[in-house]
Amino acid sequence: MSAISTKENEVREVNNQLAAIESRLAHALANINQAENEVRNKVNELGNADRELAVEQEKLEKARYCGRRKKRFLGRAWRRFRNNVIKPIIRPVCAVLNYGGINRARERRGGAQGAVNAARENLANRQRELKRQRVEQVNLGN
Structure with a gap:
């Protein structure tokens, strides 16, 4: 009887x-699903940041050429x-104003890139x- 109760206790x-x-x-599993969602969100944020950077770089290009229109009236x-007169004054001002946005x-x-890398590391x-x-569960099941 004692051996049976010992086995029952072990079981x-x-x-x-x-x-x-x-x-x-x-x-x-819940943590992994949450981490995967965080990674997807961070990747989206990184894409948004890339698009914003492209817009700012386009503004910089426009600033480099600000005041550059063809006037045909006085030729x-x-x-x-x-x-x-105009180029030496306006171009540096335009470029300086837009460099802050670029930076x-x-x-x-x-x-955003750092956040994406941190989220990927957290997921891993x-x-x-x-x-x-899972390995521990399999070992205890055997």
Whole structure:
């Protein structure tokens, strides 16, 4: 009788351990799903940051050529005036105004890239933990 109760206690203990492992496994699966969603969101944010950077770079290109329109009315006189008076004043001002936006966009893109890398690393860590727990569950099941 004593041997039977000892075996029943062992079976109960193994079942309790198995239930705890299954609980941790379900929790790990939920964490992985959450991490995958975070990675997708961060990738979307990175894409948005890339688009913002492209817009800012386009603004920079426009700033480099601001004031560059063809005037045909006065022709040569207007071009000389524009090249000697207007360009040296307006172009640097336009370029300086837009460089701040470019730098901010680059900083936002760098931050988004760092967040994406952190989310991917977090996902990989959670997947390793899930794999370890699955191995532990299989070992206890045997």
